[in-house]
Amino acid sequence: MSEDAVAVQTVHVRIPAQIRRLYGASAQEQVQAATVRAVVQALDARFPGMGERLMEPGGHMRRWVNIYVDGEDIREKNGAETMLRAGCEVIIVPSIAGGNNEKNTATGTS
Amino acid sequence: MAAGQQGSGSAAPAAGDVLVMVGTRKGAFLFWSDDARRTWQRSEHHMGWSTRAMSYDARTNTIYAAVSSDVFGGLVQRSRDGGRTWEHFNDGLDFPAHEERRVREIWQVQPGHAQRPGEVWAGTGEAGLFRSRDEGAHWEGVAGLNSRIATDNWMPGGGGLILHTILMDPTDPNRIYAAISAAGAYRSDDGGETWQPINKGVRADFMPEPTPETGHCVHKMALHPARPDVLFQQNHMGFYRSDDRGGQWTDISEGLPSRFGFPMAIHAHDPHTVYAAPLVADERRFMPEGQMAVWRTRDDGAHWQSLTNGLPDGAWLNVLRDAMATDPCESCGVYVGTTGGHLFYSRDEGDTWQSLTDYLPPVQSVAVARVVAA
Known part of the structure; x- marks a missing residue:
C-alpha cells in the first residue's frame, strides 16, 4: 500500500517531560498520522527540532527512545512504519525514566 | 532545526562581572560576582541535561552551553541575556545521514576567531568537528578533519571517541587546534581545510607501537593568547609542552605526583604559569592519598608546587578534563570543580582556596569570563 493510500487519522501522543519543557509542548499532543514515523514528522512540524530528539538523521529511532502504540512496543511490531488506528495512544518513553515529581495520588506511591 | 526558547529567571550577571559557568551531569549553573569575588549570585539552567562545556563569546555577549541527553x-544552547532566556540548535550538528557514526553528545562549543564574526566551533562524540558561521544556528561538519577518522588510528578512550578541545590562535585566524581522545592533537593552518597530527614526543604506551603518529590519549590542551605558539597538554601518559605549535612535545611531568590527570589551565596574565590536577592512574582516578591538590608551575613546567591551603584532605575526588579554569581579575583566580559536586576557587593564583559552592551534580566543566555587556 502506498503512503498516499493510507488513511490519516487523529492519534494521541504522550510527550516525555524532558522534551516537553524544551519545546513548550503539552503532555499530550494530538496529531494526524498514519504511522509512527508520520507522528514524529508531525511533531517536528509543530515543534521544529523535536523530530531529531526522537529519530536520528538516518531515519532510525534513537536507541533509548521507546515508543508504545496502544501499549505495544513498536520494536515488536513494524518499528517506525507501525500503522496507527484512529484514536490510538502513542506513548514516548525515554529509557532512563522513573520517579515522579507530582504529588502523591491515589494511584501513586509514597 | 530551528530554535526553541526557554526562560530561566530574571537574575543575570551585569557588565564587568566575573562569570563562572559550571556544567554538570544534570544541568548548568552560572555564578557571578564583582572582582572581589567574595559574594556570588547564581542561577540554574538546563536541569536534567548533561552539560559538558560552556563558553562565553565576548564578541556578542553570548553564553553557549553544550548539552546532551543519553x-x-x-x-x-545559546543565551544572549546572561542566561535569562535560551535558544537551542542542532541543525547540521551530526554526521551525514548515510554514515553509521552519529553525534550523541556535544563536548565543546567555542567562539571562533575575532576576525571571523559569527563563527563558532563545536566538538562532539562520536568525535567530530563542526563549524557554525551564524552564531550556532546552523552547523556543518569540518570534512578535512572528520574524514580522517576512517584513516587515522583512532579509538575510544574512557569517555568514548570524543573531540573535546578546540583552540584558536589569536594571531592567525587560519590556525586552529583540535584534540581528540584517543586520537591525539591536530592542527590546521588553513582555516580548517587540512589537518596534520601534532603528537611527536608524546607517549602512547598503550599502543603496540609506543610512538605512533596518532592514537594518543590527549585529555586537555591549552594555549595562552600572549604566547600562542606554546601549547600545554595534559595527556593520559603525562604532562607536555610544545614550543613550536605542536611540532615537538617535551615531557614536563617530572615533579608532579602522577603523570595522569584530566584538566589544565593557564594563568590569565602569566603564560609561564600553568595549573594541573594530577590523579592516581589508572582505574582509581582520584586525588593522590585523598588530598585534594592543585599543582602549579611558574616556569613552563620545570618545577611544580603542590597547592593545598584550604583544600580538603580525605577527599577522594576526581576532576574532569574541562573542570578547571582561571579568571581575568588582576589577582588571577583559579576554579576547580569535582565529580563530588564541589566548586573550589582561589582568589590569589592558587595560594589559598575556599569553597564557592558544594552539593552540585558531578561537575563536568568550569569556564570563566568577564561579562562585557548586561
Missing part, C-alpha cells in the same frame, strides 16, 4: 542526543 536519550535525546545533543544540542547547543
